Amino acid sequence: MVQKPWRIIPRPIMETILNNHAHRHHVHQPLILHGPRGTGKTTLILERFMESWNKGPHVTGYIDFGSSVKGNHPSNGNSFPWGSWSNCEKPELNTLKNDLETCLEKMAVNGVNLGVIGSSEVFRTLKKWHCLDTVLEKIIGVDKGVVASKRGLSKKVNTVGLWDKAIRVLSVRLSAEEKDGVLGVRGKIGDLTVEEGLYYKEGLLALRLAKEVIRVQQGFRANAVKHLNETGGFSRSLANSATDWPYLLLELLSGAAQADYFQPKLVINNIEVLKHAALVDNSSVSAPMYHDSLIWRIIALGANETCLPVIFVTSDSYYSYSAYMDFGFPDIFISRETFGWTPQQAKVHMVPDYFSQSEWDLIVEVLGPNARHLFEIYALKQSSSYQALMSDKESTFEDIIDAYLAYLQVTVVNPAMDRALSLLQNFALDAQKGKIPKDKLRFGAPWRYPPNKDDPSLRSEWAKLQLMDFIQCFVNAEFGINYFGDCSLEIFDDPSANAMIEVLYIYTIFF
Template sequence: MAAKKAWRIVPRPLLETVLNNHAHHHRVHQTLLLHGPRGVGKTTLILRRLLPDWNQGPHLTGYVDFAQPIKAHHGPWASWSTCPPPPLSECRQALEQCLESMAEKGIRAGTITSQQIFATLNKWHGLSAALRRLLHAANSRASPAALWDRAVFSVSGQCAAAEAARILGFGEEERNRLSVEEASYLSESVAALKLAKKVIEVQQGWRVNAIANMNRTGVFSRTLTHSSTDWPCLLLELLSQAAEIDHFQPKLVINNIEVLKHATVNDELSVSGPLYHDSLIWRIIALGANEQCLPVFLVTSDSYYSYEAFLEFGYTEIFISREVESFLMWLWPEFRRPIEVLVGSVDKMESSENAIKEIIKDLVVDDLSLDTIHKRILWHQIIHVADPT
């Protein structure tokens, strides 16, 4: 039996550069996958080195760890297969609460509005029946937009100003500084977000029996499966549309994504863990490919995502490519500039061998220090040799 291929060692400065460059874009076409063996410090790198910077200024980062409910049962190097899988309901709740919190911050920043929520929801869902149910107006023939306005007004009446301020994180002083128009505008957006969740809950309630039948018969339905991820994917789309450079730049980190694939379901009224997992990833990929999505990071120790996922999803470019050209394309200008200063213009380098010869020639002529020699060769390796993933 052939020996397993050894893990490639990626220098931490290179890894941080790749992750930071992905995070600095407000919208991207692909998800970034961080795949490495257990216990090497992937979570520590994210939590201690990167997240503090990714939550400063206009940056906002949501962090979800699907293994959080079971971490007490094993060490960081142990396989998840040796631990009882978490309930799917807990994983869903963690993801939805994280995205809801981010959406509320988007409302506070003024980038997510009631009309935007309506337009996005109406693009994918028929709203009239659900809105009539919520308004107890079964015979109403008003347009979806008119029904939406009435429903938002109704929810606003149930949501007091103090509650809206609490949801948005405003203190007493900040609340007093808001004008009447600003307070009304923000309260309407908060009510619209709550209404959108109620609409999706009503529609999911109508599909409960169909999902139960799908689970009993084993007949797959893409529509029913995707309905289980309607709410988190709506929030992702809203946040992606709201992203704006230097004003509001949300991103999402999902740690231990493979745990979701093995999550358990205690009743037949919900889709299984694998179906929920596949639906979530497929819709994130589709959002990025079709309209661009906020930066999403999937952290995993499962080789499935690196070597098998593209076969199942039928899309070879499912995650950021390993090719050097892709690394250069995603390189943020602030990070690329020092590289070009050190080793010259990337475009002029015909090959790795010629570039090394040029560097050596410069070293001989300039009589550079050992530290400078090390830096130049390191940057050359980063651009031309190292695997950017």
């Protein structure tokens, strides 16, 4: 068993940076908040904002994809994240899709009830991206129980006529309880005129019809999607078809936004979970393809038209470090890194609401006021396992801290370091084979001179030396590297930095 040459370095990092971006009317970029696994202080800040973001004209949808990770989330009575995402059972993609669509549908219903989204807006947005005639004829025919014939549907009937007829057919099919109760109109009917009531009902029925149109069109592509999943191929059109419904809702909400009257916002916590979800059937494309399609279409909506504020809360460095390269928009993400508090700042918020003074003194001494550590320790305090442990009179809060540190060492630090060492050894092998450009190996830093012969043992020792040197320099720099402020982007020439970022060590441990 090789002794691990590293230890957890619990230190505070930097100050929190958060602006009032989400209070704006229209934005052209999503906002990325990087916090500890999309939790911790970032979530505490968002919780305080959420109340005001749902007052007056503000309608905010909040989705936490992490809640579907059953074994590691407070919503399921567990101590999140007393374990890492990689060690948990992956949530089903259909569950995450349903969470996203349900949230957006509720926001759209709010838009209808405010009178800013009507049947005409739904029809116009849907028609911009979808051919409707065949689908509407099918929906009308199926609803009647017969196949629509040429005689029954004259060629002179245009798309608008088909849409209106489908609305009427859908209205007949739904019961009064479904129209007034399920669609959310019953509670306000007494305050509406007959004309207003019809307008709201028609808008809600239009949303229901649009969802049915997209469902039927997805059925047309079912065999193609199944073949795509079996072969592992890629199709932009099939990927987009899987996200047609949430994208339609996003476009409707964005187009309906009005300053001081209707200002929708969307907050997605733990967005990275969507990328790694499990596909259990062929009802959709794979999770990575679905994730990329959703992100791409949000970017396109913001770049080409207008997009409601979209806030991604995540600790995945992918979204700030390399997503812009994958999606081709260098400035599309407005990134606000969320780091730890100073002890004085954290104490104001943490004591006595979350920790007693004695508990706080211990946390600061051992861990520092790191956002991730604070959240996880607080989650453990609420867990049943903690309560059982504290029932033993000989057990103390120190035992929880010790167990927490040991668990992080085994499940997070050691695997991350092993992976980072593997990446560095691959870099040394590529350099030995001449795959690394010479201009990256021409200066005097020790890491620029990897072994020049194919010796696995030598590469391993070299990788350990470089990684320990990098961590020591990082500690000496107080964990703060403002590589944008002084144009010191050469830090990313260091393979150790790239390895640490790729395994998310810098984010999951220090941030």
